[in-house]
Amino acid sequence: MSARRIFSRPARFAAIAPYVWMVLFFLVPFAFVAKISLSQTAIAQPPYTPVFSLAGGWSSLSDAFAALSPDNFRLLLSDDLYLSSYLRSVVVALTSTAILLLIGYPIAYGMARLPRRWQGIAMMLVIIPFWTSFLIRIYAWVNILQHDGLLNQILLALHLVSTPVVWLSTDSAMYVGIVYSYLPFMILPLFATLTKLEPALEEAAADLGASPREIFWLVTFPLSLPGVGAGSLLCFIPIVGEFVIPDLLAGSKSLMIGQTLWLEFFTNKDWPVASSIAVVLLVVLLLPLLLYDRLQRRQLEESR
Amino acid sequence: MADDIATPEPAAEPTPSPEPRPDPQPPILRIENVVKTFGSFRAVDGVSLDIRAGEFFALLGPSGCGKTTLLRMLAGFETPDEGRILLSGEDIAQVLPHERPVNMMFQNYALFPHLNVRDNIAFGLRRAGMPRAEITTRVAEMVALVRLEGLEKRKPDQLSGGQKQRVALARSLARRPQVLLLDEPMAALDKKLRESTQFELMELQRRLGMTFIIVTHDQEEAMTVASRIGVMKAGKLEQVAVPRRLYEEPASRWVAQFVGDINLFEGEVTAREPHRLRVSTASAGELVAAQPVAPIDESKVAVAIRPEKIRLALRRPAGDAAAINCVEGIISDTSYLGGKTVYKIRLDGGAAIHAAQANTARLDADGYGLNQRVVAWFTPDDCVVLER
Amino acid sequence: MAAKSSRLSRFNVASLTLGLAFLYLPILILVIYSFNASRLVTVWGGWSLRWYHEFFNDRAMIDAAWMSLRVGATSATVATVLGTLAAVALSRGEGFRGRMLFSGMLYAPLVMPEVITGLSLLLLFVALEAERGFWTVTIAHTTLTMCFVAVVVQSRLVSLDRSLEEAAMDLGCDPVRAFVMVTLPLIAPAVLAGWMLAFTLSLDDLVIASFTTGPGSATLPIRIYSEVRLGVKPEINAICTLVIGLIAVVIVIASLASKLSSDRGESAAPL
Numbered sequence: 001m002s003a004r005r006i007f008s009r010p011a012r013f014a015a016i017a018p019y020v021w022m023v024l025f026f027l028v029p030f031a032f033v034a035k036i037s038l039s040q041t042a043i044a045q046p047p048y049t050p051v052f053s054l055a056g057g058w059s060s061l062s063d064a065f066a067a068l069s070p071d072n073f074r075l076l077l078s079d080d081l082y083l084s085s086y087l088r089s090v091v092v093a094l095t096s097t098a099i100l101l102l103i104g105y106p107i108a109y110g111m112a113r114l115p116r117r118w119q120g121i122a123m124m125l126v127i128i129p130f131w132t133s134f135l136i137r138i139y140a141w142v143n144i145l146q147h148d149g150l151l152n153q154i155l156l157a158l159h160l161v162s163t164p165v166v167w168l169s170t171d172s173a174m175y176v177g178i179v180y181s182y183l184p185f186m187i188l189p190l191f192a193t194l195t196k197l198e199p200a201l202e203e204a205a206a207d208l209g210a211s212p213r214e215i216f217w218l219v220t221f222p223l224s225l226p227g228v229g230a231g232s233l234l235c236f237i238p239i240v241g242e243f244v245i246p247d248l249l250a251g252s253k254s255l256m257i258g259q260t261l262w263l264e265f266f267t268n269k270d271w272p273v274a275s276s277i278a279v280v281l282l283v284v285l286l287l288p289l290l291l292y293d294r295l296q297r298r299q300l301e302e303s304r
Numbered sequence: 305m306a307d308d309i310a311t312p313e314p315a316a317e318p319t320p321s322p323e324p325r326p327d328p329q330p331p332i333l334r335i336e337n338v339v340k341t342f343g344s345f346r347a348v349d350g351v352s353l354d355i356r357a358g359e360f361f362a363l364l365g366p367s368g369c370g371k372t373t374l375l376r377m378l379a380g381f382e383t384p385d386e387g388r389i390l391l392s393g394e395d396i397a398q399v400l401p402h403e404r405p406v407n408m409m410f411q412n413y414a415l416f417p418h419l420n421v422r423d424n425i426a427f428g429l430r431r432a433g434m435p436r437a438e439i440t441t442r443v444a445e446m447v448a449l450v451r452l453e454g455l456e457k458r459k460p461d462q463l464s465g466g467q468k469q470r471v472a473l474a475r476s477l478a479r480r481p482q483v484l485l486l487d488e489p490m491a492a493l494d495k496k497l498r499e500s501t502q503f504e505l506m507e508l509q510r511r512l513g514m515t516f517i518i519v520t521h522d523q524e525e526a527m528t529v530a531s532r533i534g535v536m537k538a539g540k541l542e543q544v545a546v547p548r549r550l551y552e553e554p555a556s557r558w559v560a561q562f563v564g565d566i567n568l569f570e571g572e573v574t575a576r577e578p579h580r581l582r583v584s585t586a587s588a589g590e591l592v593a594a595q596p597v598a599p600i601d602e603s604k605v606a607v608a609i610r611p612e613k614i615r616l617a618l619r620r621p622a623g624d625a626a627a628i629n630c631v632e633g634i635i636s637d638t639s640y641l642g643g644k645t646v647y648k649i650r651l652d653g654g655a656a657i658h659a660a661q662a663n664t665a666r667l668d669a670d671g672y673g674l675n676q677r678v679v680a681w682f683t684p685d686d687c688v689v690l691e692r
Numbered sequence: 693m694a695a696k697s698s699r700l701s702r703f704n705v706a707s708l709t710l711g712l713a714f715l716y717l718p719i720l721i722l723v724i725y726s727f728n729a730s731r732l733v734t735v736w737g738g739w740s741l742r743w744y745h746e747f748f749n750d751r752a753m754i755d756a757a758w759m760s761l762r763v764g765a766t767s768a769t770v771a772t773v774l775g776t777l778a779a780v781a782l783s784r785g786e787g788f789r790g791r792m793l794f795s796g797m798l799y800a801p802l803v804m805p806e807v808i809t810g811l812s813l814l815l816l817f818v819a820l821e822a823e824r825g826f827w828t829v830t831i832a833h834t835t836l837t838m839c840f841v842a843v844v845v846q847s848r849l850v851s852l853d854r855s856l857e858e859a860a861m862d863l864g865c866d867p868v869r870a871f872v873m874v875t876l877p878l879i880a881p882a883v884l885a886g887w888m889l890a891f892t893l894s895l896d897d898l899v900i901a902s903f904t905t906g907p908g909s910a911t912l913p914i915r916i917y918s919e920v921r922l923g924v925k926p927e928i929n930a931i932c933t934l935v936i937g938l939i940a941v942v943i944v945i946a947s948l949a950s951k952l953s954s955d956r957g958e959s960a961a962p963l
Contacts, residue, residue: 018794036815131939133896136916180715380862
């Protein structure tokens with residue numbers, strides 16, 4: 001037994017309450033999503049059949065099992081609406097992640113090169129918007145991008161355009177919103193990796209004759225790849241399922257999968273189809289989720 | 305030698321150092337055949353050791369030799385896989401740290417940053433349920449002991465390195481532990497401060513009459529503070545002895561080389577005379593050494609001689625001295641170290657030896673120059689014959 | 693020759709400045725427009741508190757705000773307790789059964805699309821035949837935010853010098869007391885920061901609340917969202933400014949706490 005073990009016994013007791021909570025409110029609900037994704041819509045409360053009920057005894061339970069069918073998934077595959085939604089989500093998420101990386105990396109790099117005492121302040125400045133309401137920040141952009149909004153007023157005043165440009169309800173508005181909302185998630189992991197880099201490494205590279213460009217591409221960038229991975233996953237995964245930003249800023253011509261799910265659930269009241277959309281979305285995200293989990297775990301082991 | 309390292313040194317030996325008398329009482333701490341493995345790595349590999357009450361004992365060894373693991377087992381942070389640890393006759397190997405009458409001073413001090421000096425020192429006393437008035441007295445006593453008066457209200461990060469070290473010492477002494485464990489207590493101090501702190505620590509230990517066990521990788525520190533030293537290598541105790549014997553009668557080639565500088569001549573025993581051994585060496589011809597106390601059984605041995613016990617001259621000494629242990633060579637390197645000068649001499653036999661000469665005169669009267677041909681010799685009594 | 697300490701190139705300075713401007717300008721514009729007297733959002737009609745009056749007379753909005761504050765405070769408190777326990781278990785409990793699943797369950801909600809989390813919780817509540825309203829939203833928010841608390845507190849626990857806990861045990865504390873006497877005071881700022889983060893996340897959430905709430909108990913984001921869908925209203929600017937002000941207070945407290953924490957040797961960033 002070691003000192004760590006002496007501590008680990010009571011620490012394991014600490015796990016009980018959060019463990020039970022997460023199993024009950026995070027893991028078990030997925031079972032319900034899976035089950036209802038195999039059910040049929042009904043005009044009832046709740047709006048699906050079959051309804052499992054223990055009161056009906058074993059025979060009603062087995063009847064209910066027999067009534068489950070993969071019809072919803074057939075629908076998802078056959079209807080273009082769903083496939084294009086998934087595709088659009090993944091394309092939007094990939095594009096946004098790339099833009100975020102392009103914008104976030106120089107900022108994180110600049111922060112990492114600040115003197116120590118300024119770094120903390122810079123980090124606070126990046127985190128604060130993350131604390132202020134997500135919805136409000138999207139709404140702020142609606143203010144700016146609308147037909148007679150600030151952006152068009154400025155453009156008109158500067159005579160850069162002669163008539164107001166349509167910004168709102170376009171993909172560019174959506175990308176602005178996504179980049180704006182997720183920028184801190186990209187910057188922070190990058191910054192964390194870049195500050196941990198020894199300045200001596202860059203100095204050594206310079207000493208050995210590398211130009212600033214070579215130093216960056218041969219030393220700094222390769223060593224910051226774990227941060228690039230973490231930041232990209234931290235942005236990519238939630239963007240795929242994003243609802244608020246495309247709903248408020250993008251047009252309604254093509255929907256992202258989060259919007260489709262929302263539409264099926266709230267407007268069409270089709271809970272089974274909404275559930276099957278969620279199941280497929282989860283499957284799509286499984287690989288990046290596992291990658292992310294591995295990264296988190298490795299980071300935890302390293303910092304020990 | 306390998307077997308008797310566990311038991312206290314026999315006192316009747318004719319050694320120049322003052323061996324402690326055998327203690328009629330049982331030892332305060334007895335370590336019996338303790339083994340600790342981490343995975344497949346045997347960090348501590350069958351160590352047995354007795355420590356007497358009032359002793360200042362040092363565990364000395366290179367990093368990774370298992371000395372810190374052994375200390376942490378005494379504190380209770382690690383539990384031995386095998387063996388027993390008896391404190392005042394009671395097996396404490398499985399006792400949790402907070403239930404042991406043993407305290408530890410941590411290498412980085414581990415002062416609680418949210419508590420001031422006074423509360424840090426009182427921490428252990430409060431846990432022991434000592435009455436408030438008594439705590440106040442004891443803390444004042446401890447503050448005076450380590451000369452921290454006036455700093456009681458300071459937080460650890462408002463203290464200098466030396467002050468932190470003294471708070472850590474006071475905190476671990478406050479509970480009056482039966483044994484105080486010190487894990488590299490001076491590693492974070494600079495050289496000058498370390499030296500004065502070593503003497504303060506010795507003074508304190510003598511005054512309190514407490515049992516101290518210190519872990520260090522610094523042999524000078526071990527020799528300065530400790531009354532007895534256990535040298536560890538790869539999880540095993542190589543030798544346990546008073547500092548002087550450790551230096552003058554190392555038990556093995558490894559100890560001889562780890563503690564101080566030494567010249568080794570590998571060879572074979574050619575003749576065993578009363579009190580003397582003749583050893584034929586490849587690099588220095590025939591050498592004569594005093595017969596060690598423990599008889600030499602092996603024929604392949606090493607003759608070891610400390611650099612400062614080698615005498616140098618430009619010509620062979622006259623008389624008997626020239627007949628034995630006299631080698632010739634060329635000075636290939638000199639290092640002036642202030643109190644002494646160390647010469648590296650390439651012998652005619654091919655080997656290189658170190659010889660140290662005390663610089664007794666201020667003016668460079670007796671120095672030797674580079675490439676100068678010199679004669680080096682030493683007496684049989686200054687040689688040690690090593691089997692292991 | 694440039695001073696050695698300044699490793700900032702012109703490019704670094706430019707990207708920092710532009711980045712921060714991008715992050716802050718929209719919020720600043722929103723705050724300024726909330727004081728606009730004009731009904732037309734785009735026309736500046738002078739300074740006025742008119743829209744704040746409007747908000748304080750809007751019964752439905754006030755109810756929603758009150759609901760959000762109660763959900764935020766309750767869920768943040770429960771999430772802080774559970775998240776701190778989880779962080780302790782992750783950083784101090786060596787391999788226990790199901791540790792992989794446990795850490796997976798704590799990390800996944802951080803990135804899980806909110807539509808999935810919201811939908812799955814709703815289906816659970818329906819199956820349990822729970823009445824939807826304050827408690828269902830609170831439970832849902834607790835589930836999400838405790839993971840953030842766990843991450844914040846855990847990063848502090850991992851950076852804490854383990855020998856401090858050993859020293860406490862050496863001086864007579866059993867492991868639980870060592871935690872209470874030494875570890876807890878040292879991680880307190882991170883725990884506080886965790887609470888603040890949980891509170892603001894709850895105050896902010898639209899999607900999960902939309903799924904898990906019942907009729908007649910809308911939270912502030914749900915109301916704001918339904919207003920915004922109908923177009924920009926100056927009153928919303930005022931509400932948003934109030935929320936930003938509240939969050940700014942929270943941030944000041946949290947950063948003071950984290951400064952306190954960094955004075956104790958280690959820095960505890962809010963995330």
